[in-house]
Amino acid sequence: MERLVAIAGDRAALDSIARPDAALAIWWRQLPLPIRIALEGLDLQSLADLSVEMDLSGSVLSALRSAGYPEPSATALSPDIDLLVRRHAALTGDDRLHVQLAVVESDPGRRFHADSVSLRLQCTYVGTGTQWCCTDGQDAICEVPTGSVGVFKGRSLLNPPPVLHRPPPSGAPRLVLTIDPVEELNA
Numbered sequence: 001m002e003r004l005v006a007i008a009g010d011r012a013a014l015d016s017i018a019r020p021d022a023a024l025a026i027w028w029r030q031l032p033l034p035i036r037i038a039l040e041g042l043d044l045q046s047l048a049d050l051s052v053e054m055d056l057s058g059s060v061l062s063a064l065r066s067a068g069y070p071e072p073s074a075t076a077l078s079p080d081i082d083l084l085v086r087r088h089a090a091l092t093g094d095d096r097l098h099v100q101l102a103v104v105e106s107d108p109g110r111r112f113h114a115d116s117v118s119l120r121l122q123c124t125y126v127g128t129g130t131q132w133c134c135t136d137g138q139d140a141i142c143e144v145p146t147g148s149v150g151v152f153k154g155r156s157l158l159n160p161p162p163v164l165h166r167p168p169p170s171g172a173p174r175l176v177l178t179i180d181p182v183e184e185l186n187a
Contacts, residue, residue, distance in 0.1 A: 003021050004024065004134060004163055005024045005134075005163065006025045008026075009028050010027065011027050011083075011149075013027045013028070014027050014149065014151050017151045017153060018091070023153045023158055023161060023162045023163035024163045025151045026149070026150050027150075028148050029148050029149065030147050031080075031125065031146070034072075034076045035077060039076070039077075039175070042073050042175075044103045045103070047069065047103050047175075048067050049100065049101065049102040049103065050067040050069070050099070050100065051099075051100045052099050053096060053097070053098050053099075054085070054096070055097075056095050060078045060082045060085065060099070063099070067101075069101075077101075077125070081099065081101070081177060084121060087121070087149075088119065088179045091151065092119050094182070097181060098180045098181070099177070100179075100180075102175075102176055103173050104127075104167060104173070104175075105173050111166060112131075112132075112166045113166065114155050114161035114163070114164055114165070115152065115154040115180075116154060116155045116156060118181060119152070119154065119157070119181070120151070120152045120178060120179070120180055121149065121150070121152075121179040122149070122150050122151075122152065122165075122176060122177065122178050123147070123149045123176070123177045124144070124146045124147070124174055124175070125147070125175040126146070126175035127146065127168075127170075127172055127175065127176075128168040128170055128172065128174065129143045129144045129145045129146045129148065129168070130167065130176075131165060131166050131167070132150070132152075133163070135160070135163065144165075
């Protein structure tokens with residue numbers, strides 16, 4: 001599993017996804033305190049999903065406000081999402097990305113899968129983190145903890161994929177950030 005999954009406590013951990021045999025890189029972190037405080041009272045059911053194509057000069061804060069994210073949540077989330085957009089751009093070399101911040105209610109019947117993209121970045125801000133497992137069946141179901149960042153190598157780079165993921169089968173609402181290269185989604 002160590003060759004397939006890289007885990008470390010700083011954002012440089014995400015660079016490990018560039019290794020040919022790496023299928024998942026995890027930046028193991030806690031959400032910064034201002035984000036945790038801002039998200040505590042957030043009514044997930046009242047939020048509209050944010051789904052935008054943006055380049056590195058785009059304003060995450062403007063996009064959050066346009067999608068109706070209230071203060072202080074929009075201001076607290078903006079720098080973190082901006083950082084993750086820039087990390088994804090550095091990893092993929094793509095300067096145009098699809099950024100989605102959505103309230104997801106898990107489907108208990110959802111199967112483990114790999115996405116048809118090169119690299120997908122995910123961060124769960126509220127709720128249980130994304131589950132993952134190795135396809136060789138040697139390891140138990142693992143989780144990218146809430147606040148941690150996972151970059152999954154998709155089917156465009158590793159097919160068949162050695163690591164699969166799914167939403168947790170809790171059915172509880174989650175606030176999940178997903179970043180993908182735009183060109184792959186439009187192909």
